[in-house]
Amino acid sequence: MMNEIYDVIIIGGGPAGISAGLYAGRAGLNTLIIEKQYLGGQAVTTFEIVNYPGINEIDGPSLVDNMRKQAESFGVKFEYTEIEYVNFEDKIKIINTQKGQFSAKSVIIATGANPRKVGFKGEDEFYGRGVSYCATCDGGFYRDLDVFIVGGGYAAAEESLYLARLARKVTIFVRKPKFSCPKPMADKVLSNEKIEVKFNCEVSEIGGENQPTYLEYFNNVTNEKFRYDLSSGDRAFGLFVLAGFIPTTDLFKGAVELDEYNYIKTDENMKTNVEGVYAAGDLRSKLLRQIVTAVSDGAIAATSCEKYIEENN
Ligand SMILES: Cc1cc2nc3c(=O)[nH]c(=O)nc-3n(C[C@H](O)[C@H](O)[C@H](O)COP(=O)(O)OP(=O)(O)OC[C@H]3O[C@@H](n4cnc5c(N)ncnc54)[C@H](O)[C@@H]3O)c2cc1C
Numbered sequence: 001m002m003n004e005i006y007d008v009i010i011i012g013g014g015p016a017g018i019s020a021g022l023y024a025g026r027a028g029l030n031t032l033i034i035e036k037q038y039l040g041g042q043a044v045t046t047f048e049i050v051n052y053p054g055i056n057e058i059d060g061p062s063l064v065d066n067m068r069k070q071a072e073s074f075g076v077k078f079e080y081t082e083i084e085y086v087n088f089e090d091k092i093k094i095i096n097t098q099k100g101q102f103s104a105k106s107v108i109i110a111t112g113a114n115p116r117k118v119g120f121k122g123e124d125e126f127y128g129r130g131v132s133y134c135a136t137c138d139g140g141f142y143r144d145l146d147v148f149i150v151g152g153g154y155a156a157a158e159e160s161l162y163l164a165r166l167a168r169k170v171t172i173f174v175r176k177p178k179f180s181c182p183k184p185m186a187d188k189v190l191s192n193e194k195i196e197v198k199f200n201c202e203v204s205e206i207g208g209e210n211q212p213t214y215l216e217y218f219n220n221v222t223n224e225k226f227r228y229d230l231s232s233g234d235r236a237f238g239l240f241v242l243a244g245f246i247p248t249t250d251l252f253k254g255a256v257e258l259d260e261y262n263y264i265k266t267d268e269n270m271k272t273n274v275e276g277v278y279a280a281g282d283l284r285s286k287l288l289r290q291i292v293t294a295v296s297d298g299a300i301a302a303t304s305c306e307k308y309i310e311e312n313n
Contacts, residue, residue: 023299083097083251088274129210139166148237167194172195200222204216204218247262257272
């Protein structure tokens with residue numbers, strides 16, 4: 001119902017949004033999740049999740065389907081539509097969509113973030129079967145194998161140390177002549193015996209059949225070209241693109257406070273700078289972007305909403 005005032009509207013149906021819905025619904029709040037595409041967000045794009053506590057191994061779509069059923073069992077409603085604009089200025093928050101206007105006493109923004117792509121040939125084709133954007137998620141698949149990283153910032157440097165504990169060798173391609181992360185972190189990487197750093201180098205192509213068997217890169221100063229071929233006896237190699245994330249927050253510019261990288265600023269209770277508006281999941285400024293942290297944010301945001309509604313009505 002368009003003229004209904006919901007207790008909570010959650011924008012985004014990824015793990016953070018569904019978890020927020022589940023907690024809000026269970027607390028007896030009249031809850032709506034608005035999703036623009038399909039439920040599950042980034043989590044449905046992965047077919048092997050092995051780091052969600054209590055579940056040894058599950059594919060993303062199955063995990064998300066379980067989450068949806070659980071949320072529905074607590075009375076959560078879902079709408080699938082594009083949002084045109086939001087207005088959080090008054091006590092009743094307004095969300096204008098292609099299906100009309102929705103109103104709520106409180107809002108949880110959970111529109112996620114997406115890994116930044118760098119654009120080499122084969123990046124899309126081998127995504128999920130050789131090319132990965134998440135070392136924590138996929139590093140374990142390359143135990144004792146060769147691993148490559150694209151990126152020269154903090155994430156690339158830090159994750160190279162993590163991958164070096166698993167892989168046989170880690171090679172990092174840094175587009176610039178030095179790392180852009182703080183020197184102590186860069187020094188740690190440079191002194192690690194299992195890590196080789198190739199400055200001024202960029203990947204131009206990754207190729208093969210079912211999974212990649214070669215990788216080509218070049219020096220952007222000398223224009224020299226190089227090629228790596230899968231070592232005989234190895235079942236695979238991994239290429240991790242760790243060039244940052246792009247938060248999905250354009251819609252909320254001017255409505256809530258963002259940090260310098262366009263992530264939404266919250267306190268530890270997921271509260272934004274606007275009364276009654278909370279944010280949860282990958283679009284928050286935070287250290288670890290995983291399903292387990294997204295669902296945790298969602299649970300906290302819903303509990304904060306519950307308290308806010310109780311105190312304000
Ligand atoms: C390839 C890949 C593999 C991964 N593997 C793992 C893993 O093995 N283990 C793990 O823990 N984590 C993994 N992750 C990370 C994990 O998927 C994310 O941390 C998690 O999905 C973040 O949840 P979220 O709800 O914050 O955001 P998202 O999952 O990004 O969901 C956001 C949702 O909001 C919707 N949305 C966006 N804008 C709007 C709008 N304007 N209106 C309405 N809806 C909107 C999107 O369509 C999406 O459904 C992986 C990520 C990727 C990309």
